[in-house]
Amino acid sequence: MNKQKIGSSLLLLFTAASAAFAVLGVGDVVYDPAAVANLVKQFHQMEQEYAQLVATYQTVRSQYSQMIFMAKMVPTELRARYRTSATSWRNSAATDTYGTTASWTAAINSGLGVEDGYQQATQRLDTYGAALSNVPTEQVDRVKANYATIELTDGANLSTIDLLGRLRANAPQAASAIQNLERDTLSADPSLNSEIAVLNKINAANLVAVRNGQDTNQLLVALAEQQLIDAKRKRDAEASAIHEHIRFVAEERELLRTQTGDPSARMLGYRMP
DSSP: OHHHHHHHHHHHHHHHHHHHHHHTTSOOOOOOHHHHHHHHHHHHHHHHHHHHHHHHHHHHHHHHHHHHHHTOOOSSOHHHHHOOOOOOOOOOOOOOTTSSSHHHHHHHHHSOSHHHHHHHHSOOOOOOGGGGGGSOHHHHHHHHHHHHHHHHHHHHHHHHHHHHHHHHHHHHHHHHHHHHHHHHHTOOOGGGSSHHHHHHHHHHHHHHHHHHHHHHHHHHHHHHHHHHHHHHHHHHHHHHHHHHHHHHHHHHHHHHHHTTSOHHHHHHTOOOO
C-alpha cells in the first residue's frame, strides 16, 4: 500500500508541476495517456523486480546461514573423545639354535631371501633319479603323486612366506598413512575441515580400506591354496587305499595260494603296497 501511495503521489506531483508551468507561461499542459500508461507499467515492473530481488536475497541468506552452520566444529575436543589406540604389527621371531631359522625369520618379516630361508629351515627333497626304475610298475604313479604333493606344498609355502614378508614390510607405511588420516580427521584446523578437505579425507579412508581388503584377499587366497594341497594329500591317500583294496580283491586267491609256497621266495617276491 505504501508503494502504491508513493506512485500515486509522484504521478499527481508530475501533473501539478506541468499545470504550474502552464499557468506561469512556461509551457502548455500536455497530457499523453500512452506515456502515463507506459510510466505506470515501468513502475509496476520495477516493483516486481524489487520483490524478486528481496526473495533472492532471502534465499541466498538462508543458504549462507546453512553453510555457516555446517562449517561449525563439533563442540568438543575430538582427539580426546574419538581417538583410539592402534595395534602395531609384530614381526615373527624364533630361536636359532642350529642356525636354520634366522633366514626364514628374515624372509617372513621382509619378503627378501624367501627361497634361501625356506631351504635352510626345511628338510631337503631329493630326487629318485635312477632309483625310480627299481620301484614296481604299479607303484610308480603313486610315488610320483606323493612327490608332486611335496613340491606343491613347497610352492605354496614359499608364496605364503613372500606374501607375509611383504605385508609386514609395508605395514609401517600403511600405519603412518592411517595415523596421518586420523590426525587430520580429528584436527580443529578450519582448513582441514572445509568441504573439499573432508571429501578428500573420505576418499583417502576409502582407499586405505580398499588396500586392506586387497591384502586380506591375498591372505585368503594363500590359505585356500594350503587347504587345497591338504585336500589333495587326503585325496591321494584315499585313492591309494582304494587302489590297494581293488588289488587285494582281485588277487586274493593267488595271495592265499602263495602262502603255502617257499617262504624265501615269498619274501623276495613281496612288494610294498
